[in-house]
Amino acid sequence: MHPSRHLIGRxxxxxxxxxxxxxxxxxxxxxxxxxxxxARTHGSLTLSALLVLAVxxxxxxxxxxxxxxxxxxxxxAIQARTYRMNHEFSLSxxxxxxxxxxxxxxxxxxxxxxxxxxxxxxxxxFSFSKYLDVDTGLKSELSDRWDASATDTxxxxxxxxxxLMLKPLYGKMTLFDSLVIYMETYFILGIGAEKFETAWFxxxxxxxxxxxxxxxxxxxxxxxxxxxxxxxxxxDSTLYFGIGxxxxxxxxxxxxxxxxxxxx
Amino acid sequence: xxxxxxxxxxxxMLAAVPAMAQxxxxxxxxxxxxxxxxxxxxxxxxxxxxxYLPLDPYTKGYGAQLSYTIHFNHFLxxxxxxxxxxxxxxxxxxTKLLDQMPxxxxxxxxxxxxxxxxNLVFKLLYGxxxxxxxxxxxxxxxATLGGAFLFRNPYPIWDGDLTNARYEFGVNGGFGARFWFSxxxxxxxxxxxxxxxxxxxxxxxxxxxxxxxxxxxxxxx
Numbered sequence: 342m343h344p345s346r347h348l349i350g351r352x353x354x355x356x357x358x359x360x361x362x363x364x365x366x367x368x369x370x371x372x373x374x375x376x377x378x379x380a381r382t383h384g385s386l387t388l389s390a391l392l393v394l395a396v397x398x399x400x401x402x403x404x405x406x407x408x409x410x411x412x413x414x415x416x417x418a419i420q421a422r423t424y425r426m427n428h429e430f431s432l433s434x435x436x437x438x439x440x441x442x443x444x445x446x447x448x449x450x451x452x453x454x455x456x457x458x459x460x461x462x463x464x465x466x467f468s469f470s471k472y473l474d475v476d477t478g479l480k481s482e483l484s485d486r487w488d489a490s491a492t493d494t495x496x497x498x499x500x501x502x503x504x505l506m507l508k509p510l511y512g513k514m515t516l517f518d519s520l521v522i523y524m525e526t527y528f529i530l531g532i533g534a535e536k537f538e539t540a541w542f543x544x545x546x547x548x549x550x551x552x553x554x555x556x557x558x559x560x561x562x563x564x565x566x567x568x569x570x571x572x573x574x575x576x577d578s579t580l581y582f583g584i585g586x587x588x589x590x591x592x593x594x595x596x597x598x599x600x601x602x603x604x605x
Numbered sequence: 606x607x608x609x610x611x612x613x614x615x616x617x618m619l620a621a622v623p624a625m626a627q628x629x630x631x632x633x634x635x636x637x638x639x640x641x642x643x644x645x646x647x648x649x650x651x652x653x654x655x656x657y658l659p660l661d662p663y664t665k666g667y668g669a670q671l672s673y674t675i676h677f678n679h680f681l682x683x684x685x686x687x688x689x690x691x692x693x694x695x696x697x698x699x700t701k702l703l704d705q706m707p708x709x710x711x712x713x714x715x716x717x718x719x720x721x722x723x724n725l726v727f728k729l730l731y732g733x734x735x736x737x738x739x740x741x742x743x744x745x746x747x748a749t750l751g752g753a754f755l756f757r758n759p760y761p762i763w764d765g766d767l768t769n770a771r772y773e774f775g776v777n778g779g780f781g782a783r784f785w786f787s788x789x790x791x792x793x794x795x796x797x798x799x800x801x802x803x804x805x806x807x808x809x810x811x812x813x814x815x816x817x818x819x820x821x822x823x824x825x826x
Contacts, residue, residue, distance in 0.1 A: 438816075441662035441698060459737075479662055486713070487706050491698075511743065515720060516734020526734060580659075
C-alpha cells in the first residue's frame with residue numbers, strides 16, 4: 342500500500358463524506374429507477390400487480406443493500422494524509438518530575454527531518470534545565486527530622502540527544518463531537534548525554550509522543566521520554582514530559598498526496 | 606384502467622417513501638462530515654491492571670488496581686471506585702538513611718498500601734488512527750477529577766503492625782487514554798495524582814503528592 346494512504350472508517354457504520362457514494366448519486370439512481378417502471382401504464386391488472394411486485398422487490402433490495410453498506414461497513418475510505426511534515430523546528434517546555442530532591446523544568450529545542458510519512462530523524466534535541474529546578478524540600482526534611490545532610494544530589498544542567506522517530510499511527514479525533522483534530526502518534530529511540538553539575542553521563546532514551554496538527558505548518562507536540570543514563574556505580578533514569586510547538590519548514594515541498602478518486 | 610394506474614402510482618409512492626427517508630437520514634448524518642458515529646460505546650466498565658507509584662522519595666510502589674466505571678454518555682462517566690494495592694520497595698535514599706543513621710526507624714516511612722478513588726471522568730476526545738496504514742485503532746482521551754482515600758503504613762499489611770498506620774483523604778486528578786481491541790475490550794493508560802489533604806486518625810494535613818501510572822485492561826459488561 343502506498344505510504345500516504347490511510348485507512349479510515351473500515352467497519353464503520355456510517356460512511357464518511359470523503360469516500361462514500363454521494364447521497365445525490367444514490368438519490369438519482371433511485372429516482373431513475375422509479376419512472377422506468379412507472380412508465381409502463383398499459384396492460385392488465387395482473388401485469389400491473391407483477392410490476393408493482395417487481396418495483397417493491399427492487400426498491401426493497403436497493404434499500405437493503407444501502408443499509409448493509411452502512412451497517413456492515415463494506416465500504417471503507419482511503420484518505421490521503423492531510424498534513425505531512427518536512428523539516429521540523431520545535432520549541433518546547435518540559436517537566437522532569439522523578440528526582441526526589443528537585444523537580445526540574447526545561448526549555449527544549451528540536452530539529453527533525455521527516456524522510457517519509459513513517460520515518461523521521463530527530464537530528465538534535467537539546468534541553469536546558471539549569472537554574473530551572475524547584476527544591477522539593479526533602480533536604481530540609483532530612484535535616485530537620487534526622488539531622489542528616491544530603492550531599493550526593495547533583496542537578497541536571499542540560500542534555501542533548503539524537504533520535505530515530507517512527508510514526509506508525511496517523512488519524513483524527515473529535516473534541517466533544519464537534520471539532521475534528523488531525524494527529525499522529527510517534528515513538529522515538531535514541532542516544533545522547535546528560536550533563537549534571539558534576540559530570541557528563543551517556544544515555545539512551547525511548548519515548549512516545551502525539552502531534553496535533555493545527556495548520557499545514559504548525560503543530561503541537563506532547564511527549565514523554567525516559568532517559569536511562571550510566572552513572573558511577575549504576576544505572577539511573579530521568580523521566581521527561583514535554584509540550585511544544587513545531588514549525589514545519591518547506592511544507593510546500595511535501596504537499597498532501599492526491600489519490601485518484603479520493604478527496605482529502 | 607384508471608384503477609390499476611392509481612394503484613401502481615400509490616404503491617410506487619409508498620415504496621419510495623422509505624428510500625427517501627433513508628436518504629434524508631443519510632444526509633442528516635452527513636452534515637457532521639468526517640465525524641462518524643462512535644463504533645465503540647461503553648456502559649458499565651470493569652478494569653483491572655498494574656499500577657506504579659513513583660513519587661515517594663523513600664519507596665517505589667508496584668501494585669494492582671481494579672475499577673468500575675458507569676458511562677452516562679459520550680462525554681461523562683463516573684468511576685465509582687478504583688481500588689488498588691501497592692507493594693513497596695525501599696529507595697536508595699531510605700536504605701542509606703537506615704544504614705547510616707542509627708536513630709532512623711523504618712516506622713517513620715509510611716507508604717501507600719491501599720487506595721480508593723472515586724472520580725468523574727470527562728471524555729474529551731474520541732478518534733481513530735491507522736496503524737502502519739493497515740489497521741484502524743479507535744481511542745479516546747479523558748480527564749478525571751474526584752476524591753481519594755489512602756491507607757499508608759510503613760510495613761506490609763501481612764506484618765500486622767498498624768501502629769503507625771495513616772488513614773487519609775485527598776483530591777485526585779489526572780488523565781488517560783483508552784485504545785479499543787474490540788467493542789468489549791480495551792486497554793487504558795492512566796496518569797493520576799492525589800494530593801493528600803487530611804489524615805483522619807492523626808489529625809494532620811500532610812499536603813503530599815502520590816502519583817500513579819497505571820496500565821489496565823477494561824471490559825464493557
